[in-house]
Amino acid sequence: MAKVDLVVVTGAAGFIGSHLCDALLAKGYRVRGADDMSAGEHSNLESARAHDGFEFHQADVSDLDVCRKLCAGATAVLHEAAQSSVPASVEAPERAHKDTCTSTLHMLTAAREAGARRFLLAASAACYSEQAPQPLVEKTLLWPLSPYAAAKIASEQYVKAFAGMGLDGVCLRYFNVYGPRHSAKSSYANVIPAFTRRILDGGEITVYGDGEQTRDFVHVSDVVRANLLALEREKPLGGISINIATGHSTSINALAHSIAKACGRELELKHQDVRAGDFKHSLADVSLAKSELGFEAQVGLDAGIASVVEWMKQA
Ligand SMILES: NC(=O)c1ccc[n+]([C@@H]2O[C@H](COP(=O)([O-])OP(=O)(O)OC[C@H]3O[C@@H](n4cnc5c(N)ncnc54)[C@H](O)[C@@H]3O)[C@@H](O)[C@H]2O)c1
Structure with missing residues (x-):
């Protein structure tokens, strides 16, 4: 796409959306960002503005x-x-449907009417069944364990339907994304910002279950690169779904130790019962990302954690 093109980024004041805005602007695109500020932060948009x-x-x-x-x-x-x-x-399924699925259908409708060339959906690894064999391949069984996952699966289906109606699209199934600007404020904060904040504050961290559950953690700068590759690919993508991850898994215990080391602190850890709906393992097969987009994650976990620690010390 030509660099003067106008790209709309929804969720622009959020964690991933704000990094996408910065990267698109740095490449010379015009960017129209939108966010209802239900979870966004104005500070995330300082560089874009x-x-x-x-x-x-x-x-x-x-x-x-x-x-x-x-x-x-x-x-x-x-x-x-x-x-x-x-x-x-889980607490508010109708709200999740409105913000996650209705928003996708309406943005697809408007993008098609406007004659846009491509629609990129932030899809999620939450769509996979816990029973699916690991590493998770895109064509494996999908089974939502939450309204969030159901709304993401439905959104993917709309992207595929619209690809058959003239609006090319792709569903980028992000695994566990982390990096600067990932908020530790919410009571639902994700594991890396939550652990980093606690450890920097000198507190004890809580691990659910034995801590041997594993995740595929992918740095936000890699997720941004995957989006740019998908945006700029010449050939149509036809609405397909693609895992965006590293292809490596890390246990929660190992993660906690790495964060404590990066913070220069002793690790104080306590265990609590496993949370309902938590997967034991989540690891991506990343071969489709490589063959379709030429994408491979580049940021290792230690360097990625260091970027989070540095950002949190300044925030
Ligand atoms: N962070 C991850 O690990 C991860 C993993 C898989 C998928 N995803 C998906 O990637 C996307 C970005 O995630 P994130 O981590 O940056 O989350 P985030 O909560 O930081 O960003 C989402 C943004 O969307 C905004 N928003 C919500 N409803 C809206 C509405 N109706 N109208 C306008 N704006 C609205 C929020 O205010 C927020 O700023 C989301 O779709 C998320 O489901 C994220």
Whole structure:
């Protein structure tokens, strides 16, 4: 795509969306960001706002009229907005459906009407069944354990349907994304920011279960690169789903030790009962990302954790 093209980023004030805005602007795209600020932070947009090519709209992208205004003149949409917490979706399923699935359908509708060329969905590894063999391949069984996962699966189906209706698209199934700007504030905070904050504050960290559950942690700069590769690929992507991950797994115990080491602190750890709905293992097969996008993760866990610790010390 030509660098002067206008790209719409929803969830722009969120963790991943704000990094996408920065990267697109740095590459010369014009960016129209939208966020309802339900979980976004204005501070995440400080660097984007310094660019002439950036505009921001505080808006709810589950509203079709809002989506139509946002998509006017756009050549591509990166749809990151969602109610991004699994436990919150269990507490409020209708809200999760509105912010995650209705927003996808309405952004697709508006993007197609506007003649956009490509739609990138922030999909999720939460769509996989716990029974699916590891490493998880894209064509394996999907089975939602939460309204969040159900809304993401439904969103993927809409992206595929619209690809058959003239709007090319792709579903990028992010695994456990981490990096600077990932908030530790929410009571649903993800494991890396939550552990880092606790350890820096000199507190004890809580591990659910024996801590031997494993995850595929992928740094936000790798996720951004995957999005740019998908955005700029010449050939249509046809609505396919692609794992965005490293292909390596790390146990929660090992992760806690690495974070404590990076913080220069002793690790104080306590165990609690396993949480309902928590997977034991989650590891991606990343061969499709390589063959379709030429994508391979580049940031190792130690360097990635160091970037989080540095950011939290300054925040
Ligand atoms: N972080 C991860 O590990 C991860 C993993 C898999 C998938 N994802 C997906 O990636 C996307 C970005 O995740 P994130 O970690 O940056 O989450 P985030 O919560 O930081 O960002 C999501 C943003 O969407 C905004 N939003 C929510 N509903 C909205 C609405 N109706 N209209 C406009 N804006 C709205 C929120 O205010 C927030 O700023 C989400 O779709 C999430 O489900 C994230």
